[in-house]
Amino acid sequence: MTYIGNKSDLRVVGTRPDRPDGVDKVTGRAIYGADFRLAGQLVGRILRSPHAHAKIIKIDTSKARALPGVKAVMTAQDMPNITSEESFVGEGPTNFRDQSLNVMARDKVLYEGHAVAAVAAMSPSIAEAALALIEVTYEVLPHVIDVEEAMAPGAPILDETLFTAGVDPKPTTPSNIAKKIILKSGDIDAGFAKADIIAEGRYVTAAVHQAYIEPHACVATIGADGQATVYASSQGHFMIRAFCAKLLGMEISNIRVIPLEIGGGFGGKTIVYLEPVALTLSKMAGKPVKLVMTREEVFRASGPTSGAVVEVKMGAMKDGTIVAAQAVLKYQAGAFPGSPVQPGLMCAFAMYDIPNVHLTGYDVISNRAKVAAYRAPGAPISSYAAEQVVDDLARQLGMDAITIREKNAAKAGTKTVYGVTFPEIGYEAVLAAAKSHAHWKAPLGKNQGRGIATGFWFNIGGESSASVFVNEDGSVSVVSGSPDIGGSRASMAMMAAEVLGIPVANVRPIIGDTASIGFTNVTGGSRVTYATGMATVQATEKVIEQLKQRAAMIWDISPDAVDWKDGQAVPAGANAGGFDPLSLAAIAAKAGKTGGPIGSEVSVNAQGAGPGFGAHICDVEVDRETGQTTILRYTAIQDVGRAIHPSYVEGQIQGGAVQGIGWALNEEYIYDAKGKMDNAGFLDYRVPVASDLPMIEAVLVEVPNTRHPFGVRGVGEVPIVPPMAAIGNAVRDAIGIRMHSLPMSPPKVRKALDSGQG
Amino acid sequence: MSKTHVTTTINGEPAEFLAEAGLTLLDALRDEVGLTGTKEGCGSGDCGACSVIVDGRLVCSCLMLAVEAEGSTIETIEGVATGDTLHPLQRKFIEYAALQCGFCTPGFLVAAKSLLEKNNNPTETEVRFWLAGNLCRCTGYDKIVRAVMDAAAEMRGA
Amino acid sequence: MPKVVISGSTCRAFTGGVSELEVTADTVGRMVRELDQRFPGLGHHVAEFMAVAIDGVIFQDAYSEKLPEHAEIVLIPKIGAG
Numbered sequence: 001m002t003y004i005g006n007k008s009d010l011r012v013v014g015t016r017p018d019r020p021d022g023v024d025k026v027t028g029r030a031i032y033g034a035d036f037r038l039a040g041q042l043v044g045r046i047l048r049s050p051h052a053h054a055k056i057i058k059i060d061t062s063k064a065r066a067l068p069g070v071k072a073v074m075t076a077q078d079m080p081n082i083t084s085e086e087s088f089v090g091e092g093p094t095n096f097r098d099q100s101l102n103v104m105a106r107d108k109v110l111y112e113g114h115a116v117a118a119v120a121a122m123s124p125s126i127a128e129a130a131l132a133l134i135e136v137t138y139e140v141l142p143h144v145i146d147v148e149e150a151m152a153p154g155a156p157i158l159d160e161t162l163f164t165a166g167v168d169p170k171p172t173t174p175s176n177i178a179k180k181i182i183l184k185s186g187d188i189d190a191g192f193a194k195a196d197i198i199a200e201g202r203y204v205t206a207a208v209h210q211a212y213i214e215p216h217a218c219v220a221t222i223g224a225d226g227q228a229t230v231y232a233s234s235q236g237h238f239m240i241r242a243f244c245a246k247l248l249g250m251e252i253s254n255i256r257v258i259p260l261e262i263g264g265g266f267g268g269k270t271i272v273y274l275e276p277v278a279l280t281l282s283k284m285a286g287k288p289v290k291l292v293m294t295r296e297e298v299f300r301a302s303g304p305t306s307g308a309v310v311e312v313k314m315g316a317m318k319d320g321t322i323v324a325a326q327a328v329l330k331y332q333a334g335a336f337p338g339s340p341v342q343p344g345l346m347c348a349f350a351m352y353d354i355p356n357v358h359l360t361g362y363d364v365i366s367n368r369a370k371v372a373a374y375r376a377p378g379a380p381i382s383s384y385a386a387e388q389v390v391d392d393l394a395r396q397l398g399m400d401a402i403t404i405r406e407k408n409a410a411k412a413g414t415k416t417v418y419g420v421t422f423p424e425i426g427y428e429a430v431l432a433a434a435k436s437h438a439h440w441k442a443p444l445g446k447n448q449g450r451g452i453a454t455g456f457w458f459n460i461g462g463e464s465s466a467s468v469f470v471n472e473d474g475s476v477s478v479v480s481g482s483p484d485i486g487g488s489r490a491s492m493a494m495m496a497a498e499v500l501g502i503p504v505a506n507v508r509p510i511i512g513d514t515a516s517i518g519f520t521n522v523t524g525g526s527r528v529t530y531a532t533g534m535a536t537v538q539a540t541e542k543v544i545e546q547l548k549q550r551a552a553m554i555w556d557i558s559p560d561a562v563d564w565k566d567g568q569a570v571p572a573g574a575n576a577g578g579f580d581p582l583s584l585a586a587i588a589a590k591a592g593k594t595g596g597p598i599g600s601e602v603s604v605n606a607q608g609a610g611p612g613f614g615a616h617i618c619d620v621e622v623d624r625e626t627g628q629t630t631i632l633r634y635t636a637i638q639d640v641g642r643a644i645h646p647s648y649v650e651g652q653i654q655g656g657a658v659q660g661i662g663w664a665l666n667e668e669y670i671y672d673a674k675g676k677m678d679n680a681g682f683l684d685y686r687v688p689v690a691s692d693l694p695m696i697e698a699v700l701v702e703v704p705n706t707r708h709p710f711g712v713r714g715v716g717e718v719p720i721v722p723p724m725a726a727i728g729n730a731v732r733d734a735i736g737i738r739m740h741s742l743p744m745s746p747p748k749v750r751k752a753l754d755s756g757q758g
Numbered sequence: 759m760s761k762t763h764v765t766t767t768i769n770g771e772p773a774e775f776l777a778e779a780g781l782t783l784l785d786a787l788r789d790e791v792g793l794t795g796t797k798e799g800c801g802s803g804d805c806g807a808c809s810v811i812v813d814g815r816l817v818c819s820c821l822m823l824a825v826e827a828e829g830s831t832i833e834t835i836e837g838v839a840t841g842d843t844l845h846p847l848q849r850k851f852i853e854y855a856a857l858q859c860g861f862c863t864p865g866f867l868v869a870a871k872s873l874l875e876k877n878n879n880p881t882e883t884e885v886r887f888w889l890a891g892n893l894c895r896c897t898g899y900d901k902i903v904r905a906v907m908d909a910a911a912e913m914r915g916a
Numbered sequence: 917m918p919k920v921v922i923s924g925s926t927c928r929a930f931t932g933g934v935s936e937l938e939v940t941a942d943t944v945g946r947m948v949r950e951l952d953q954r955f956p957g958l959g960h961h962v963a964e965f966m967a968v969a970i971d972g973v974i975f976q977d978a979y980s981e982k983l984p985e986h987a988e989i990v991l992i993p994k995i996g997a998g
């Protein structure tokens with residue numbers, strides 16, 4: 001059933017009630033990963049490689065084992081040596097063998113911080129002393145960090161068994177290029193031949209970390225019968241279960257994962273680092289083991305997203321029609337294949353209807369931590385380049401930067417380069433909202449500039465489960481399999497309340513563990529409100545059917561003669577009989593007598609997608625003396641389909657925009673000559689703080705997504721796509737120089753001002 | 759390793775614990791006293807998730823040794839509400855959706871409370887600079903700043 | 917008959933460069949089987965790593981989805997999450 005109809009008919013959806021988990025989270029009661037403890041738990045610690053690239057000759061753990069208070073010491077030898085197997089686990093394609101080797105290095109360490117051994121001990125100080133007693137003999141190998149150096153012939157090879165996929169004929173020498181991908185439509189040469197003007201640029205981005213404030217943490221316990229329980233904060237407890245089963249050769253039914261509160265993930269908590277280690281240690285020690293990463297470990301060993309080199313060339317006709325677009329994307333994957341270059345390619349020009357497109361992507365490994373998903377994986381990087389080239393086209397043509405985008409805007413029926421034809425989308429509505437926003441026309445001062453950029457993300461559905469129960473007093477429980485990162489408990493409760501016609505306060509949403517609700521994909525990809533929301537709505541509708549049947553039984557009439565209205569069963573018409581309405585509570589009180597408890601579980605694999613588009617307008621001021629760029633004003637406009645809880649939708653947009661601001665101005669992985677990360681802490685890896693920023697105005701455009709009962713599109717990914725280009729365009733506007741690499745840090749901008757080249 | 763006996767007052771109640779020499783106040787609160795509302799985001803004084811008030815001063819509890827807390831009065835997130843009554847800051851954080859994941863929230867609330875105790879009418883800039891030691895990766899700070907300003911207004915009776 | 921468009925280079929490696937073909941299948945599941953019969957390995961690859969766009973609408977892991985008589989089916993990489 002659809003509830004898109006008239007927005008004013010909705011009573012709960014679109015309002016801003018207090019979130020159900022609010023009090024727990026403002027009083028310190030909420031239990032996050034590191035807050036959980038089990039009686040008798042041991043402290044785990046992980047030994048990590050000091051080298052960027054080395055052979056492991058020998059690991060001697062005997063001294064560590066002999067230390068009193070040490071209960072277990074493990075290396076990769078204590079985990080199954082699994083064979084290469086590719087699969088798609090929620091966040092993207094993955095190879096279980098690579099995941100296993102990333103969790104614990106076997107023959108080789110591939111980056112500084114790569115885990116090589118782990119201990120479990122009675123106290124933190126004993127665990128640390130034990131780490132110091134483990135003797136690892138390395139043969140240090142030449143390393144490579146930079147993506148283009150890693151691609152060059154003669155580069156140190158990380159994996160002798162890796163041959164570039166996607167090239168013909170099959171290569172015979174190993175390479176750090178895991179994959180070459182080509183995506184094209186039309187005839188690129190003919191397209192450029194038609195163009196009156198050409199703009200192009202080579203752009204470099206740095207690797208950046210998701211930088212969730214909560215470090216990874218878990219407690220694992222496994223009994224002598226092989227039954228394991230893992231308590232962890234993650235974006236998906238079913239994902240943890242799947243990985244642990246594969247990596248440790250366990251039966252899925254023997255692993256139960258209990259989700260704890262998660263302190264941010266942004267894609268970075270869609271894979272495992274600690275859980276298989278904690279389980280292995282627990283098995284060896286016969287006791288629960290807790291593992292918590294330090295911030296340094298988070299930076300060195302958990303996934304950043306790719307740094308990249310992106311070359312873009314676009315051609316347009318005098319009237320602004322873009323006729324050709326070409327891009328080459330070289331993405332760092334870290335130590336194992338799997339950069340988000342594929343979605344990077346697909347998203348680069350997705351905002352536009354361009355007849356001739358040619359895209360080439362390279363997935364490149366080097367001696368860095370394996371990348372993990374980060375908000376709209378891949379898209380911000382390619383858009384950063386593409387949206388600045390579009391800005392250059394507009395400048396060459398003397399055209400308004402919104403006008404050129406309107407002229408080429410994707411709309412319903414536009415066919416993308418990857419073959420999908422867009423359904424009803426909101427890109428034009430977003431551009432119109434940007435154009436009419438006061439920000440676009442506001443005056444600017446000296447050394448100030450304005451930029452706009454736009455972005456796209458797919459917003460796919462996927463597998464989700466939810467169950468809805470009516471309690472004996474008529475209150476309602478909603479259980480779903482999606483961890484709540486940014487308010488999804490609230491939106492599930494609101495959708496159920498809306499459909500039932502009851503106050504949202506009567507609905508209690510919880511997250512079910514892997515043994516108490518059906519399989520659910522990770523919270524990510526902006527899929528929860530869409531897919532889990534769909535499951536929740538369908539389960540609620542089934543409950544209403546039951547409620548009508550129960551009312552019919554009580555009244556002794558046919559179920560067809562009962563309607564559900566405003567939270568009550570009412571006779572469908574005059575012919576049905578003159579009964580007083582039966583409230584949810586009244587029906588619930590009689591549930592036992594009318595057939596037993598009332599409830600329903602629905603699992604879906606939500607299909608289709610709700611393509612999301614956003615446009616960000618940004619004003620900056622550049623201090624010519626220091627090179628410092630200050631964000632003066634920021635407006636983020638986005639088509640969200642329908643906002644269930646507008647405050648949390650705005651919050652997603654504001655948070656995503658600010659992560660993009662950090663990516664644009666401050667954040668980067670810095671390596672020394674030995675290939676070690678130089679800035680593995682929040683002091684030197686600088687994420688934006690409150691005093692760096694103005695208010696971020698979020699403007700919600702609502703073009704309902706007809707595939708969702710309330711018209712929801714995902715919202716969380718899109719807002720990180722436009723900021724880097726929006727700020728790049730604003731800096732260009734302010735100083736007259738196009739900056740070509742991220743971050744646009746003060747020294748770089750200073751240098752550009754001195755040399756006249758960015 | 760020998761441990762030192764530390765006597766403190768936490769959230770108005772007497773509290774004692776044993777501390778190894780290197781134990782931080784943060785770990786003592788979380789692991790010895792069992793108050794896990796105070797969070798560790800970095801352990802190096804750079805994120806503010808571990809903010810507590812010691813003898814009236816806002817400190818990063820990850821940077822203070824537990825033994826240094828001997829004889830002091832400590833306020834943590836668990837003491838911000840009075841019984842069932844939330845502090846205006848806590849109410850405003852919920853009302854404004856100033857938290858998403860909520861992991862930074864205890865630190866922000868403790869830091870904001872200490873600001874409002876010193877300055878009950880801060881400007882937006884003052885709020886932003888006072889809270890610059892607290893990292894939030896989810897919200898972009900917009901709603902946090904608004905919640906703090908509005909709580910201040912309410913507490914002034916404005 | 918439904919037409920399958922193979923735009924990515926990874927899938928084309930299975931088809932020896934063939935980028936468009938007609939299938940007799942009337943559901944996604946049957947199409948996967950048919951592709952595997954014609955190009956060994958492609959079916960598995962499509963099942964694990966590809967989504968299909970049927971006349972423009974993306975479906976992932978949807979074996980029962982019907983393929984209309986004149987549908988255009990585009991194989992695209994599955995889309996993950998952040």
Ligand code: FES
Nearest residue numbers: 801803805806820
């Ligand atoms: S944990 Fe103390 S400042 Fe981050």
Ligand code: FES
Nearest residue numbers: 858859894895896
């Ligand atoms: S709400 Fe997640 S870090 Fe602030």
